[in-house]
Amino acid sequence: MVRKKRSLILCSAFVFVAWNALLLLYFWGRPPIGHLGESAGEVIRLAEEVEIQLETQKKLLEQIESHRAPVHSVAPVIIPVLVIACDRVTVKRSLDRLIQYRPSPGLYPIIVSQDCAHTETARVINSYGDQVTHIKQPDLSDIRVRPEHRKFQGYYKIARHYRWALNQVFNTFSQSTVVIVEDDLEVAPDFFEYFRALYPILRSDPTLWCVSAWNDNGRDALVDSSKAGLLYRTDFFPGLGWMLLKELWNELEPKWPSAFWDDWMRQPEQRKDRSCIRPEISRTITFGRKGVSLGQFFDQYLRYIKLNTEFVPFTKHNLSYLLKDKYDKKFIKEVYSAPLMKIEDLQKGSSLRGPGPYRVQYSSRDGFKVFARNLGVMDDLKSGVPRTGYRGVVCFLYRGQRVFLAPPEGWIQYDISWS
Ligand SMILES: *[C@@H]1O[C@H](CO)[C@@H](O)[C@H](O)[C@H]1NC(C)=O
DSSP, X not given: OHHHHHHHHHHHHHHHHHHHHHHHHHHHHSOOTTTXXXXXXXXXXXXXXXXXXXXXXXXXXXXXXXXXXXXXXXOOOOOOEEEEESSOTTHHHHHHHHHHHOSOTTTSOEEEEEOTTOHHHHHHHHTTGGGSEEEEOOOOOOOOOOGGGGGGHHHHHHHHHHHHHHHIIIIISOOSEEEEEXXXXXXXXXXXXXXXXXXXXXXXXXXXXXXXXXXXXXXXXXXXXXXXXXEEEESSOOOSSEEEEHHHHXXXXXXXXXXXXXXXXXXXXHHTTOEEEEESSBSEEEOOOSSSSOHHHHHHTGGGBOBOOSOOOGGGSOOGGGSHHHHHHHHHHHHHTSOBOOHHHHHHOTXXXXXXXXXXXXXXXXXXXXXXXXXXXXXXXETTEETTOBTTBEEEEETTEEEEEEOOSSOOOOOTTOO
């Protein structure tokens, strides 16, 4: 990019010099004024000609100047989108939205990685022509698994596919970051804007390891529709439309698991106390039912997740409040200054004064699960971390009131035996 600009400048400078030389030759070649008794009109015409030449030169100089400026600024980072596909022709729905909302094919190349060699799906992907890059996972062999894992073959193939596809993005295509989506995700209008705005935050905060478009508790009734621009940190790895940097891939790739890669990432050995950014209102929803695992889970929860519709100009927002030091101070103050309520009080609603926020405290695994179920949020924990949790706190709307489901003040760490 920079090299291209530099050669452009050189080229313009050359044209400029050559132009001057030609002009000089041109005027030298003319008979001197007055020698042959030229009229005053001729002199004026010549003066006008010189003026036009000067004007042209000025424009040329301005052009050179305008090409010079970007050399000193940083070119915007390319954020490729990797679409993981297999045998679902409905990948069309993902690709249609991605292409519809993509502001620039150059800044957001779409790479569709296809496993499974499903002819019909390949045809759908190919129909997009050069709007996407279609790559195919070459190893279609069955994976040897222990007998009791035979029913999990699909999970093994997914993990193998992820490893291959991410190696393609980072090593073959030499990208520095990527956003991963699967073939059953539909994205929101500000999906690209969201990741572009958060890229520098992810880059600058070593306590972050991902940016996700997904809110696990993003059901309509649990989110504040008036706060489409609201973002959080979370200790729970959400996946489902997420960005990572090449540095993280270099760290994870050598030990990438043979199956269940997402829960593996949630283990403390991988997460290393790092967090992700997630939105109040999801920038992806999943529409797939046919899948390795999702059937029942989809019917119970996923189908009710609300997809954001309002474009939020995140790149114009000051998002530095998400950096750990600033965020934690404010977050802890906000959570623990909220009045502590009994869950019955929230459910009755009559004793609530003011708009909240309110706090409900849990101090055991079972306590968390009972409260979560009663308040309508996800009750499962992975490596001790509740979905959307940050420092143990789950934050959502309950009957229009902001609620923090929180451990006692002074929280230090997760208990990985809670699952
Ligand atoms: C962004 O906000 C922070 C305070 O959270 C402030 O210190 C910083 O100067 C702001 N940056 C810009 C570019 O306005």
